[in-house]
Amino acid sequence: MTTILYARVSTADQTAAHQRTQAEAAGFKIDEVVSDDGVSGVTTRLADRPQGRRLFDMLRRGDVLVVRWVDRLGRDYGDVTETIREMMRRGVIVRTVINGMVFDGATDDPMLQAVRDALIGFMAAMSQAQAEATKEAQKAGIAHAKGRDDAYLGRKPSYDRTQFDAVVAMLNAGETVQAVAKAIGITRQTVYRIRDNRVEAEAALARWAA
Template structure:
């Protein structure tokens, strides 16, 4: 018996999967099962690399319907999307989108229908990649703007000590001194000494970011 599966990929800055599912049901889709990947980037991961996305390749059988909000859910770029759609179509899986109500069915045998279907796949996949790249560039621009406006936010917490004190702590650690003794000798809190001892490279990088 065939089934209809709704797949949702939700990144950290997107709407919830519940909202996407509601949109699909309101569009008239009778969904049997929902598969969701949370906090997953569509720009850096293929469908098969996502924890639940890869389950679709085992779940979907001939005659099943895969519903997605849009084809960009199925890959990270033009090539991924087109490859994924064709893999599922060869299995006899029908892919439908909530946006634009597109249907991609591998059972088409008429040459004209096949040509129209393949042209739609290429167009939709290209559009999805263009949108993803535009979003990525917008995010980069936004981050750059906020870095310039609030540099302290991106530098992390400003250290309570300078480079000279850091070097003293490192020297005393290498000499085998205990944390409490080093704190007393340098005037630092013991927790600060422990942070340096646990990850000196990270503390060094923080000092560099603050030009200290």
């Protein structure tokens, strides 16, 4: 059995190394990392990404695919649900670092299958909704930043884009502020700041070109 971490890196401040560190801190023993750099999960399906195609070729029955969150697989509801189901059809177990979700096609219990499939749909829908909300927040943040004195940047954010996205994802998933802060490695005050004023938090990243 091989455990492969798939890391999609879409912005300059995200790194595959950071995603591996998060996975190992959560208790995963990673055998290999496959990473697509500078690839959008909104516009490019996993099967159409250079390393995504390689991932499908590498994985075998009994292997484990680890991702930080289902948004690394994609941001489109249909794409994410089909990708996870295809992995399960191949006998691959999909696990997430955030929330420790496990998607395993081995069960033949109809009730467990129904719960699993409903959860896949919910998480995929949430991933797409988060992408759309983030896009709107980015627009609002940039507009907000442009409306202020360009010479005034304010204090540099104590979080980067990867951490911001992870905070939003975990809060949307119902995690507590304390759990989010511990999982991501930032202070609770920072999580509160992002939670209570997401537009301003996004604007701070825009001002510092993060």
